[in-house]
Amino acid sequence: MTPATHPFAGVGPDLAGPPRLPPTDVSYVVDDTAVGRMLLAVRDNGRVVATAYAPDDDAVDRWLVRIAGAVSPRVLRHPRPTDAVRRSLEDFLAGRADRVDVEPDLVLATAFQREVLGGLAAAVGYGDRTTYAALADRVGRPRAARAVGTALGTNPLCVTIPCHRVLPAAGGVGGYAGGPAAKEHLLALEAGHRGATSR
Amino acid sequence: MSLPPFQHLVDEHWRDVARLAQGLVGPVHAEDVAQQAWTQALAAYPRLTHRRNLRSWLLTITHRCAMDHHRGARRSTPHDDPSTLAEAPSTGPPPEPDDDLWRRVAVLPPRQRDAVVLRFVGDLDHRAVAAALGTTPGMSRRLVSDALATLRLDLTDPKDPR
Numbered sequence: 001m002t003p004a005t006h007p008f009a010g011v012g013p014d015l016a017g018p019p020r021l022p023p024t025d026v027s028y029v030v031d032d033t034a035v036g037r038m039l040l041a042v043r044d045n046g047r048v049v050a051t052a053y054a055p056d057d058d059a060v061d062r063w064l065v066r067i068a069g070a071v072s073p074r075v076l077r078h079p080r081p082t083d084a085v086r087r088s089l090e091d092f093l094a095g096r097a098d099r100v101d102v103e104p105d106l107v108l109a110t111a112f113q114r115e116v117l118g119g120l121a122a123a124v125g126y127g128d129r130t131t132y133a134a135l136a137d138r139v140g141r142p143r144a145a146r147a148v149g150t151a152l153g154t155n156p157l158c159v160t161i162p163c164h165r166v167l168p169a170a171g172g173v174g175g176y177a178g179g180p181a182a183k184e185h186l187l188a189l190e191a192g193h194r195g196a197t198s199r
Numbered sequence: 200m201s202l203p204p205f206q207h208l209v210d211e212h213w214r215d216v217a218r219l220a221q222g223l224v225g226p227v228h229a230e231d232v233a234q235q236a237w238t239q240a241l242a243a244y245p246r247l248t249h250r251r252n253l254r255s256w257l258l259t260i261t262h263r264c265a266m267d268h269h270r271g272a273r274r275s276t277p278h279d280d281p282s283t284l285a286e287a288p289s290t291g292p293p294p295e296p297d298d299d300l301w302r303r304v305a306v307l308p309p310r311q312r313d314a315v316v317l318r319f320v321g322d323l324d325h326r327a328v329a330a331a332l333g334t335t336p337g338m339s340r341r342l343v344s345d346a347l348a349t350l351r352l353d354l355t356d357p358k359d360p361r
Contacts, residue, residue: 015214015217015218015221016217016233017213018209018210018213019209019213019216019233019234019237019238020234021209021237021238021241024205024241028206064204064206064207065201065203065204067204068201068202068203068204068205069201072245073201073202073203073204073205073244073245074241074244075204075205075206076206
């Protein structure tokens with residue numbers, strides 16, 4: 001409620017600034033990467049819960065609300081705890097590494113998503129490609145190619161868990177949370193650096 | 200029920216918390232009090248059982264921290280007698296030539312000062328002010344109107360040298 005007359009409006013010295021709080025249960029940053037704007041979120045144990053595309057502030061807020069519900073509401077913007085994941089992602093996107101070298105935490109994924117993402121990470125290496133149908137087969141759900149596509153489309157750990165390596169059997173690059181251009185960029189990057197990066 | 204990410208609270212309310220702290224303890228100690236309030240809020244946040252009125256919750260914590268500050272300041276005053284307390288620099292904003300109103304707010308009786316600052320700087324309704332002060336909405340109303348009456352008298356005092 002706002003009173004009609006506010007006796008102290010505009011009175012008082014300048015405010016110092018927002019509080020300085022230490023890193024807490026979850027720290028995040030929004031980072032402009034080579035493939036788009038991404039939200040990077042890390043738990044206090046260093047495990048990474050999100051490397052997710054967040055093209056606008058609404059998308060950032062949606063991820064933060066999900067993190068608050070699934071991990072802890074103590075979520076603060078803090079660059080320092082996310083340094084490691086930011087650097088690993090940068091190395092990968094520059095072709096200096098063949099994986100985003102972090103410990104992922106699939107707390108934001110559904111049970112089915114965990115199965116699909118786990119199967120993907122185990123089966124499809126750097127520079128390799130597969131199809132939605134083949135991945136569905138691999139996780140023992142041969143008729144669930146569409147559901148596999150949906151599970152990959154809401155991957156909270158994009159690039160880290162390489163859902164960009166899964167393509168439609170009919171051709172084309174198919175859908176991608178970061179947009180088709182980002183997917184093409186990643187596929188071209190891996191094709192160009194295949195065998196050149198240190199294993 | 201799930202609580203919003205704490206960063207949203209910081210982004211939306213840090214100015215209100217800072218302003219309230221200034222009104223209650225003055226500009227010199229406001230940053231410490233606000234900082235302490237945020238630290239306490241962050242620690243208690245996951246145990247909160249409702250998501251209504253998060254702003255009032257934050258302002259109530261800020262008020263409590265301001266009261267702790269005043270108590271601490273009183274304890275460290277060598278002569279603990281009310282007449283010297285009124286002039287003790289740590290019990291209110293130091294006089295600032297351009298901030299007449301704040302100086303007058305600072306020397307109000309503590310309960311009146313807190314009520315009027317919570318009501319107008321915190322923009323809380325009387326129910327929330329009463330909750331912060333541990334009293335009734337009726338008493339909050341009375342404290343605020345007494346405070347305003349005093350301020351009005353002060354500001355229109357014809358003998359005032361201004």
